[in-house]
Amino acid sequence: MNKLTFIDLYAGIGGIRFGFESVGAKCLFSSEWNKFAKITYEAFHGDVPVGDISLVDIEEDIPEHDILTAGFPCQPFSLAGVSKKNSLGRAHGFDDPTQGTEFFRVKEILKAKKPKAFLLENVKNLKSHDNKKTFKIIEEQLDTVGYDFKSFIVDSAHWLPQHRERIFIVGFRKDLLLKSTLSSLEIQLPKKRLKNLSSILLKEEDVLQMFGNKYTLTPGTWNALQRHKRNHQAKGNGFGFGLVSPPFDTKTTRTMSARYYKDGGEILIEQEHSEIPRKILPLEACRLQGFPKKCEKFLNGEYQQPVSDVQFYKQFGNSVSVPVIKMFAKIITDNLRKSDRAGEK
CATH class of the missing domain: 3.90.120.10 (DNA Methylase, subunit A, domain 2)
Known part of the structure; x- marks a missing residue:
């Protein structure tokens, strides 16, 4: 069986990449606009992400891949970000003319490249932002481009001594027929922390x-x-x-x-x-x-x-808490490998 591949969008310093590489997946492409994050990403991973993803030609520059991962910008949806922008009289969420539109770039890549699965990460407040209208739009868009998905709010404190609640959206292409698997999927928390x-x-x-x-x-x-x-x-x-x-x-x-x-x-x-x-x-x-x-x-x-x-x-x-990403990476890759084996029979 060929090694599963993934792309690392809005990569920061590559925390998500570490999680997926730990389960044997191979990174084919990464993007990050911040020049200092790119320097650290190169130090940690050995290659330099491309810059602004909005300037990338999706068809020409992004390779075919099995899994899309993205920690798209969270400031427009975070409690602190919303509060600050309200105080300044500035738009937030999908009304933010810059960062708030980054999800739609992810959607366009999903639509064009049709990877088998995705993992999206953001702040917990994404789910409740703008009286839940923002998240409803995200769900509608993911459904429209052909994915079954489920969201989870997870606190890193189960793995590490830091309270860090984030939302993770796991999705599989509808033709893989993993909707029932997703609906029954529950997060398996570790019995004890990896580190105190x-x-x-x-x-x-x-x-x-x-x-x-x-x-x-x-x-x-x-x-x-x-x-x-x-x-x-x-x-x-x-x-x-x-x-x-x-x-x-x-x-x-x-x-x-x-x-x-x-x-x-x-x-x-x-x-x-x-x-x-x-x-x-x-x-x-x-x-x-x-x-x-x-x-x-x-x-x-x-x-x-x-x-x-x-x-x-x-x-x-x-960044992300790497052990949490490892858990999601294992869930996604295990299900894709099972699906591939079933398709071979």
């Missing part, structure tokens, strides 16, 4: 020896975060920084986002030697997303770091 937080975080003495106080917040930033939290508490809501204190074994962090580089407010680590907490290191961010060990070599000093800490924080904050 203490195995992800460096020991405090090691951080101090290697970096000194580089990742400790400045007094000004720490005071501002505490003031911000007090103001929100006075208003009766729970907004504010997320401080993680030892012992770390059973702890779970908040969701790391692309804005983490600004002040680290989502995930702060309490320190014994200082009253001021520190941010997680880029190396720890890599581990918190479950990236392979080979990626750590670009963050622990073994290999030259390809981009700045700021860019790494943005990239891991925008």
Whole structure:
């Protein structure tokens, strides 16, 4: 049987690619517009994604493939993104004139190339955005281009010590007759986490020896975060920084986002030697997303770091939790292989 193939759209730094390669699938094509993400993608995977997918000729430039994967831009649908755009009087969702239309590019590729299956990933809020109208449009479009599909909201905290809820849409081409398989499909959660937080975080003495106080917040930033939290508490809501204190074994962090580089407010680590907490290191961010060990070599000093800490924080904050992708990759490839065997009989 030929090896299953996939394309990696809106690839970021290739977290989805790692998941599908782990189950034996081969990547034939990738796209990513951000120049810094492309640098990291090349460091992690050995090839450079093409740029803006909207400028690619679908028929000529995108190869035939079995599986389409896409973590299409989520800012137009995220709670933070919607809130920010509302405050600025700007459009969001499918009214966003740029990012919000990226799903339709995915749809056009599905329509033209007709892969056997797809995996789409986005923020949880995609399902409820605009009184569920956005998701209804997505469902209608996927049905129109010939796919059966099912959506799942999954929290990475079952695999890794980070709360990270995302929506995943798994689809199979209708002629493969896997609709009943999809309808009965349930996510198999692991019995225990692959990693706990203490195995992800460096020991405090090691951080101090290697970096000194580089990742400790400045007094000004720490005071501002505490003031911000007090103001929100006075208003009766729970907004504010997320401080993680030892012992770390059973702890779970908040969701790391692309804005983490600004002040680290989502995930702060309490320190014994200082009253001021520190941010997680880029190396720890890599581990918190479950990236392979080979990626750590670009963050622990073994290999030259390809981009700045700021860019790494943005990239891991925008990325996927690899163990979750591995689970979906196995579901999709197992069903495609079964379908291929059935077709051979």
